[in-house]
Amino acid sequence: MELLEQLERYVPWNEQEETDRRELLRRLYSGEQLYTRENASAHLTASAWVVSPDRQKVLLAYHNLYGSWAWLGGHADGEQDLLAVALREVREESGVQTVVPVTPDLFSLEILTVDGHEKRGRYVSSHLHLNVTYLLEADPDQPIRRKADENSAVGWFTPEDALAASSEPWFRERIYPKLIEKARHFPPR
Structure with a gap:
């Protein structure tokens, strides 16, 4: 399903999601190129909130760039199927090979600020990640590995420990508590 259609039918969880949904729709309807990083000020990303089958x-x-434990995800880089982006990023960043959507629908929406930084020896200006999040599931008994150029460790946490492990205030205060609460509405297998 096309992102515009998904966003049109998405029911926001809170005011942050409603506000971000309106801005995502405005930018997409304007024809702004958002699927590639050629738009240096804002581009689409897809994140994954990966839970175990029992939701525990x-x-x-x-993440090396942010110096914090964080969800997995990455840039669309021209791909318009953002669920496929989220699945690919989980495999690349964690080594987990069997990961499936709990639902193919959007799980959460966020517009995230990214401070200017160095990446692969090149300066990247501050910009926005127009982010959609998917709820994915994987077995924690699968092998995991780090992706040295992006992260220095990968691990499974209880939801409460995941929240405590993040050192990014915005995520600790607003994003991860929302994801933890929303995931409770999807019963374990």
């Missing part, structure tokens, strides 16, 4: 664990990676 969450998969995080220690």
Whole structure:
């Protein structure tokens, strides 16, 4: 399903999601190129809130760029199927090979600020990640591995420990508590 259609029928969880949904729709309807990083000020990303089948664990990676434990995800880089992007990023960033959507629908929406930084020896200006999040499931007994150029560790946490492990205030205060609460509405297998 096309992203515009998904966003049109998405029911926001809170005011943050409603506000971000309106801005995502505005930008998409304007024809702004958002699927590639050629738009240096804002581009689409897809994140994954990866839970265990019993919903007792969450998969995080220690992201080198942010110096914090965080969810997995990445840039669309021209791909318009953002669920496929989220699935690919989980496999690449964690080594987990069998990961499936709990639902193919959007799980959460966020517009995230990214401070200017160095990446692969090149300066990247501050910009926005127009992010959609998917709820994915994986077995924590699968092998995991870090992706050295992006993270220095990967691990499973209880939802509460995942929240405590993040050192990013916005995520600790607003994003991860929302994801933890929303995931409770999807019963374990």
